[in-house]
Amino acid sequence: MRLRAGLLFASDSRTNAGVDHIATFRKMNIFEVPGERLVTLLNAGNLATTQSVVSLLRQRASGGGRHLLNLPSMYDVAELVGRTVKEVVARDSDGGGQLNQGVDFGANFIVGGQIRGEAPRLFHVYPQGNFIEATEDTPYLQIGESKYGKPIIDRVIDFDSSLTEATKCALISFDSTIRSNLSVGLPLDMLLYRTDSFAPARPHRVTAEDPYFNRLRQGWGGGLKRVFEQLPDDDWFLPDQIGG
Amino acid sequence: MRLRAGLLFASDSRTNAGVDHIATFRKMNIFEVPGERLVTLLNAGNLATTQSVVSLLRQRASGGGRHLLNLPSMYDVAELVGRTVKEVVARDSDGGGQLNQGVDFGANFIVGGQIRGEAPRLFHVYPQGNFIEATEDTPYLQIGESKYGKPIIDRVIDFDSSLTEATKCALISFDSTIRSNLSVGLPLDMLLYRTDSFAPARPHRVTAEDPYFNRLRQGWGGGLKRVFEQLPDDDWFLPDQIGG
Numbered sequence: 001m002r003l004r005a006g007l008l009f010a011s012d013s014r015t016n017a018g019v020d021h022i023a024t025f026r027k028m029n030i031f032e033v034p035g036e037r038l039v040t041l042l043n044a045g046n047l048a049t050t051q052s053v054v055s056l057l058r059q060r061a062s063g064g065g066r067h068l069l070n071l072p073s074m075y076d077v078a079e080l081v082g083r084t085v086k087e088v089v090a091r092d093s094d095g096g097g098q099l100n101q102g103v104d105f106g107a108n109f110i111v112g113g114q115i116r117g118e119a120p121r122l123f124h125v126y127p128q129g130n131f132i133e134a135t136e137d138t139p140y141l142q143i144g145e146s147k148y149g150k151p152i153i154d155r156v157i158d159f160d161s162s163l164t165e166a167t168k169c170a171l172i173s174f175d176s177t178i179r180s181n182l183s184v185g186l187p188l189d190m191l192l193y194r195t196d197s198f199a200p201a202r203p204h205r206v207t208a209e210d211p212y213f214n215r216l217r218q219g220w221g222g223g224l225k226r227v228f229e230q231l232p233d234d235d236w237f238l239p240d241q242i243g244g
Numbered sequence: 245m246r247l248r249a250g251l252l253f254a255s256d257s258r259t260n261a262g263v264d265h266i267a268t269f270r271k272m273n274i275f276e277v278p279g280e281r282l283v284t285l286l287n288a289g290n291l292a293t294t295q296s297v298v299s300l301l302r303q304r305a306s307g308g309g310r311h312l313l314n315l316p317s318m319y320d321v322a323e324l325v326g327r328t329v330k331e332v333v334a335r336d337s338d339g340g341g342q343l344n345q346g347v348d349f350g351a352n353f354i355v356g357g358q359i360r361g362e363a364p365r366l367f368h369v370y371p372q373g374n375f376i377e378a379t380e381d382t383p384y385l386q387i388g389e390s391k392y393g394k395p396i397i398d399r400v401i402d403f404d405s406s407l408t409e410a411t412k413c414a415l416i417s418f419d420s421t422i423r424s425n426l427s428v429g430l431p432l433d434m435l436l437y438r439t440d441s442f443a444p445a446r447p448h449r450v451t452a453e454d455p456y457f458n459r460l461r462q463g464w465g466g467g468l469k470r471v472f473e474q475l476p477d478d479d480w481f482l483p484d485q486i487g488g
Contacts, residue, residue, distance in 0.1 A: 006486065024454075028291060106284075117313055147391035147392050148395050151392050151421070151423060152468070161352070162483075163486055164477060168472070169472070176447055177395070180394045180395050192481055193486070212476070212478040216476065219474070221399060223470075223471030223475075224400070226467075227464065227470075228409075228413070231412050231416075231463050231464060231467075232463060237408055238408065242436045242438045243439040243448075
């Protein structure tokens with residue numbers, strides 16, 4: 001989410017190659033120069049592709065030339081991530097046809113952060129390497145299993161929401177998704193960034209044993225049930241109207 | 245939904261062939277012999293396929309042989325719907341390749357009802373013609389844009405829920421989906437059936453102007469926001485922890 005107050009990044013850590021091959025991998029990667037820039041990548045899709053993209057970006061960031069730690073704008077950063085995705089997909093799918101056995105090499109990235117001289121910016125980089133940017137009208141972007149958790153974000157978040165509200169909304173959005181879909185799972189990686197702070201990143205990991213997260217889930221689940229029980233009825237579905 | 249108390253069917257009425265070609269079509273079709281059987285079909289997918297399947301089933305139900313109004317069990321009904329889906333898809337996609345221009349002729353059906361001598365039953369018939377049946381463990385089935393509205397059903401519905409609860413849950417599940425996805429839209433068609441009643445079907449249509457539905461949406465949306473505002477905070481995301 002890119003709000004007036006700052007940026008919120010949230011990612012789960014479940015990967016799967018079929019339901020009998022489930023593993024935990026961090027999907028959040030941070031590149032930073034405290035005082036000057038923070039760049040955060042979230043990824044979804046083919047794990048071989050996302051790991052290669054991040055490895056190449058990190059390896060090159062310690063060399064010469066243009067890289068994530070010296071590019072002059074977040075736009076250039078998004079463009080570099082897109083170019084690297086295309087490079088890896090082209091390399092891994094080279095050979096094509098039979099050899100690829102119908103594997104989808106694609107990956108999506110959320111790329112966000114702030115570079116001194118610019119406001120915070122947030123992008124969604126597609127498997128094709130092109131990208132879109134979040135705006136005040138649409139202040140959040142999702143990748144991966146995004147549908148289950150979208151309605152609650154649509155209901156409570158806008159550009160003027162606080163980072164505290166954004167964090168709680170992201171946590172209950174993930175909770176709904178985790179309950180409904182096996183391919184999303186704990187732990188969650190969370191990172192908050194306040195606009196113009198350029199402070200060192202302090203990511204926070206939320207595990208299944210996290211007492212606060214469990215209190216939040218119970219508060220939300222219980223609250224939903226209370227609201228549901230208090231909803232009004234209409235005549236047409238009262239018991240005496242349904243087949244006597 | 246197939247509950248101990250009875251069956252609830254709910255469908256939206258939006259169809260689209262791209263966002264610039266949106267129309268309203270009823271997706272609920274009822275076949276009944278009051279006092280003896282109720283069979284309800286909900287459909288999703290290719291509109292030409294679903295209309296043809298329903299037309300053929302209805303046309304044949306007024307002729308001789310085995311059809312929806314005289315088959316001895318709901319299992320046989322689901323099997324007939326599956327066979328008819330396969331027949332229509334085979335007919336329409338005959339020619340293949342270039343001629344089909346990549347069109348997906350597939351369609352999914354929910355088929356439910358009660359035939360005297362059996363308990364109420366509920367099936368999901370796939371585009372391939374095979375089908376699964378709802379059980380006490382999994383008392384509801386969804387087709388079409390199902391993900392947005394799934395979390396609330398998972399949270400509040402089980403086999404012992406009342407038909408009144410089921411109706412309100414289905415309405416707010418659709419409300420969440422409608423807010424998050426353009427391909428789902430009002431009006432909604434609702435049908436309730438009480439176990440062993442064999443009463444004449446009285447479907448109810450919920451339009452955008454329905455005063456009860458608007459009260460329900462407001463009650464749910466407002467209640468969610470109140471619950472959200474009362475959720476507890478944790479130290480790590482309080483303002484003084486995020487980059488000062």
